Amino acid sequence: MSTAFGDPRVYERFWRQTGEKSTIIIPGWQSMSYFSDVTNICWFLEAEFASEVVRLHTVVGNAVTEGRHIVVGTGSSQLFLAALYALSPTDAPEPISVVCASPYYSSYPSMTNHLKSGLYQWGGDAASFEKEGPYIELVTSPNNPDGHARISKVNRSQGFLVHDLAYYWPQYTPISAPADHDLTLFTVSKSTGHAGMRIGWALVKDKEVAKKMTKFIELNTIGVSKDSQLRAAKVLRAVSDSWEQGNSQEGESFFKFSHKLMANRWKQLRLVVEHSELFSLPKFSPAFCTFFKQVLEPQPAFVWLKCEGNVEDCESFLRAHNILTRSGKHFGVSPKYVRISMLDTDENFSHFLERLSAIKS
Amino acid sequence: MSTAFGDPRVYERFWRQTGEKSTIIIPGWQSMSYFSDVTNICWFLEAEFASEVVRLHTVVGNAVTEGRHIVVGTGSSQLFLAALYALSPTDAPEPISVVCASPYYSSYPSMTNHLKSGLYQWGGDAASFEKEGPYIELVTSPNNPDGHARISKVNRSQGFLVHDLAYYWPQYTPISAPADHDLTLFTVSKSTGHAGMRIGWALVKDKEVAKKMTKFIELNTIGVSKDSQLRAAKVLRAVSDSWEQGNSQEGESFFKFSHKLMANRWKQLRLVVEHSELFSLPKFSPAFCTFFKQVLEPQPAFVWLKCEGNVEDCESFLRAHNILTRSGKHFGVSPKYVRISMLDTDENFSHFLERLSAIKS
Missing domain, CATH: 3.90.1150.10 (Aspartate Aminotransferase, domain 1)
Structure with a gap:
């Protein structure tokens, strides 16, 4: 078990140094409602978290956020499943194939297949995928497990791409350009090291896809912990602040x-x-x-x-x-x-x- | 949307009165790991939360916790899905039927069917369920939507029962006896009113069922927000304390x-x-x-x-x-x-x- 996820304990030391800047205080009466903003497609998304996500991507330059809907998830795992749900055709005669070039993240096959869904099924290595028709390709870059930068492998017209960019942060890989894809996944687990928060986010170009992902999370968990969204906002803010202030000698970024x-x-x-x-x-x-x-x-x-x-x-x-x-x-x-x-x-x-x-x- | 869940805003006033007793402070370096206790079946369960769950059930007398495994979930919704996954036979020729006497909670059918799972499918009203073989019956008591106390309806030998006791708390219904079932679901949303936390818990008699529910949550969201578990522990503690101290005039329970x-x-x-x-x-x-x-x-x-x-x-x-x-x-x-x-x-x-x-x- 403990070798399965890559527990990010290494960052604890940094967060101990930050002291109150990253401490969150939540009184008992706060965040009691299911809802965050009923006018937003993702109605359980905390505005504070969303704006820190946009700010951090701007600071780091690793993803385009303009023209994107943000969908928050209980870790990027939930968003991965939400993406499969949202991208699967509803009336297809058989499940859509979900593929990824090997070596691929070891949880993709079991996450895809554990409910024997009629909507999607694991299709194996993208390199040997030959089937006609629509498919979903997972592009993990830098790749888990081998660390290489990747682009999509199956080069056909009917593919939906899900870019899992959990590791596209400057401590792991040189940032080459802001990622500019249809559907991109990120998570605090690997960016700031807060795996226990279970907070991830998706940047989604298509409004209908964002709606369906939101619907999945509604059916799955009726939203995402507000406490963790607020804490994630605080931690992302501390990261952005530390970079901007680091340039003016206010402690390490x-x-x-x-x-x-x-x-x-x-x-x-x-x-x-x-x-x-x-x-x-x-x-x-x-x-x-x-x-x-x-x-x-x-x-x-x-x-x-x-x-x-x-x-x-x-x-x-x-x-x-x-x-x-x-x-x-x-x-x-x-x-x-x-x-x-x-x-x-x-x-x-x-x-x-x-x-x-x-x-x- | 806003009529779908019964947002528990009514309790805010109480929590404002409690002040610091229900406030939580989480420093940036805390709860970073995926893991809470690798020796526990539910390895992402925070010990503090588990012990407050046991204490509250003892104070209220609404559920037997002895001989039960506690599985924490992202709301009781996730635990409902985890229960379906855990109770479905793995090698059945067709999906197991999931039934509930009408009127039933309006989300049960869509939660059961949205992924077109080959493991389970919605079977409709328990009162008219005639199919032979294994089935899962949901027993919601007091019932959502009509408030009546319930017992199982399909009285056959091959049934698995899931008791959804979200509303079995003294503000809603007279507590008659500690619930003593195989698999029981509770949630903070309806007990304390903290819907935004997305924290629920299951009391599970069978060890293998608890293991499979934990496996589902691992595949679904790799655990449950620690921040919300810690906050839920604090809030449940405040509820138990307020009852015990209420008897000695320390403010309203x-x-x-x-x-x-x-x-x-x-x-x-x-x-x-x-x-x-x-x-x-x-x-x-x-x-x-x-x-x-x-x-x-x-x-x-x-x-x-x-x-x-x-x-x-x-x-x-x-x-x-x-x-x-x-x-x-x-x-x-x-x-x-x-x-x-x-x-x-x-x-x-x-x-x-x-x-x-x-x-x-």
Whole structure:
């Protein structure tokens, strides 16, 4: 379980430093209603949260928000399901195929199939998808698990694209341009590290799609926790503030902190792996980051480690050395690969490196 | 939309009076992890919330918690869907039927059918359900929309029962005994009035069912907002405290406040309806309430109003008089009935009474 989600414990230290700037106080009488704004398509969206989402995307430059409807969800998982519901044709003779190029996020197949929906079904690897007619393609960029930037794979006219940009933040990857797609998913879990809030958001171009996604969330959970939306607003504001004030020496900015931290971890990891003939890492190309205004290397939230040589089952091999990972087979590829979180606590990350470097061939 | 859920704005006044006792403060670094307790079946359940749930049921005497697993959900809606997922046979040749005696909660059919699941499907009115084999019966007691106490209707051996006890609280109905069922749903929306929190809980006897419900919530939203769980814990604690301290004159208790308020509203409503030949209300029998230790009348969260005489479409008739209601047809019965919330603000409730009493035959 604990290897499944990449628990973002690594950011706790930053948030301890911010003190009251990120503390929220909610009196007992507040946010009692189901409704936030009945004139908005997404009637349970807190205005404060929505405006901090727009502001943060403007500060970071990672997504176009103009001409988009914001739909808030209980994490981006719920928005992923809402998107499937909204994009599936209602009167199709058979379920629409949902595909993603492998290696893909290990939860996509089970999230898509667990209710045996007649609207949509998992169609497997986008690279080998041949079926005629409409389909939904998930484009995760940077990709979970392997960290590579991606564009859509199935290049046909009847495709609906869902862009899962959970990791398109400057601490993980150079920001190349504001994402400008039909339907884009983000989440606080990976951006600020607040996984326990369960808050995600979708930027949706088409009004009818935004309406249907909202309808799904109404049927699923009658809206999204207001407490967490208000807290997310506070935390996103602190991130934007820290960047703007960071330029005027008011303490460290969140993205500088998190970028430095990831850079440091990746440097340590590369040292260990380069000294070993047993393992290899994906190769990334440096690129210009419009946010940090310099050429930078990707430093993904996950290690996508390959066991070289004779080891066929990398997960079992590492488990024997007390390292818990998630096998490549869950991601639609060979068990020679495993995924390991780079977002765990300092203590756990140190243990991981120690154990990894102690393995001799 | 705003007539669909029965927004519980009525309790705001109580929570304003409680001041700091119900205020929550969450620093930015808290509750960042996905996990609450990995040793618990429901690994995203906050221990503080769980213990306040147990305490409140003990104080009120409305449910047995011993020998039960607590599963927290994003409102009881999510737990309803989790229960369907958990109780559906995995290898059945066709979807299991989900039934409820009419009039039933208007969202049950669409929540059950919106994904065209191959696991379960809406089977309609439990009273006329004849199909052989396994089925799921929803028992809502007191019932939404009509306020009557209920027991299961389909009396056969292969049924799974889901007891939706959202309204089994002393302000709405006399508490007769602690509910002692296999799977029971509760929610803060109707108990304390905090609909915006989206927090519900299930008391589940069978360990495997609790595990599957937890799995559903993992696939649906990867857990439940920790912020709202912590806030719910605080609010439930304030309710229990107010009852225990109320007996020692420390200010009004929540249930005395809310019971008095509902009693007052029902009294006013009965006066208006009794003076009219156009409308009638359900008849309720008084019963001994083990919580208040006296014989009391039910005073439901909804009015289930019947248009007498020639009016066939009660919703349209009332809309013409500026009263927004929800037609009986959504609840599986005649459009001569409508449902109206008794939990709206004082202002809206007054408007409703004024408008209703102004209608002449």
